Amino acid sequence: MKIKCLLIDDEPFALNILEDDLLSFDKVEILHKFNSPIDVVDYLRDHEVDLIFLDIQMPEKLGTQFIRELTNPPLFIFTTAYHQYAVEGFELNAVDYLLKPIAKERLTSAIRKVEDIMLLRANQNNIVDHIVVNVEYKKIKIFINEISYIEGLKDYVKIYMVNRNAPLLTRSNLRGMEKILPVKDFLRIHNSYIVNKNRIQHVALTKLTLPEIALPVGKKYVGNIEIF
Incomplete structure (x- = not known):
């Protein structure tokens, strides 16, 4: 089971670091990288996405605001340098809240949470009437x-x-x-x-x-x- 994901961050350097870190996970498939959440809406309409990694402090729109505006958001993990959005992040049902620089063990833990949620959903699909x-x-x-x-x-x-x-x-x-x-x-x-x-x-x-x-x-x- 591949985890199809998007990466959103206005800093190209941060995007590249996260991409490099995720390449070590065989079950993660990076579909696309974006520098602005505004560009993501149309992509989500046309593609199946399991997970979004996104920054919060972005100039065009906060990551938290972007998630609030989605009708049926995929699973998402916030990646940010700021502690103060943690409560809001979990109120939005974020899978995890990762502080930059992201430690490998924290990223591994977050991916495992996503796998558990996707497995649970798959099992539920088998009995849905x-x-x-x-x-x-x-x-x-x-x-x-x-x-x-x-x-x-x-x-x-x-x-x-x-x-x-x-x-x-x-x-x-x-x-x-x-x-x-x-x-x-x-x-x-x-x-x-x-x-x-x-x-x-x-x-x-x-x-x-x-x-x-x-x-x-x-x-x-x-x-x-x-x-x-």
Whole structure:
């Protein structure tokens, strides 16, 4: 199980040091480095990210503010030279709070925490039979086998049900939905679509057919279809 991560720090030297330290961890895969959190939002919409290492004191936006603004943030670890943000960091449910210069044993401990959380989530995915979403200020319980497919609309998603004409609209994004849906039952096929594997009738390289609709398959998701 690889931990796919992003590094965010306005100081290139600090980024390079953290990258070098993380290269010694076989289970860590560095997807991208950023000098500003502002550039990260679009990347998160299009890529599956497990973990973000981010500085707090950055000129364009504080790391804590950036996390607060994300609808469904990945796991995250603050890396900073300042003690005073520690309480706020843990209030935001940070996995860890690492002070620069980062000691190797502290970094190792933080990575182990991430592995434990990801393993727990994977085990939970194996037994999930429903999800709970907010719809019009109410929490709605939806059984997994009632979902046909999900369409992403930037900060909202439409959940199309098997025996319901109108979709349910909830504030989230497809990356957030992927985190709560069981992997064994759902498949990302496009920047805009997740489908219930059990509803798939026919598969082609550019199109996937469900009983009620044919959906496009994005180029970068063809590999998912081939595995399926």
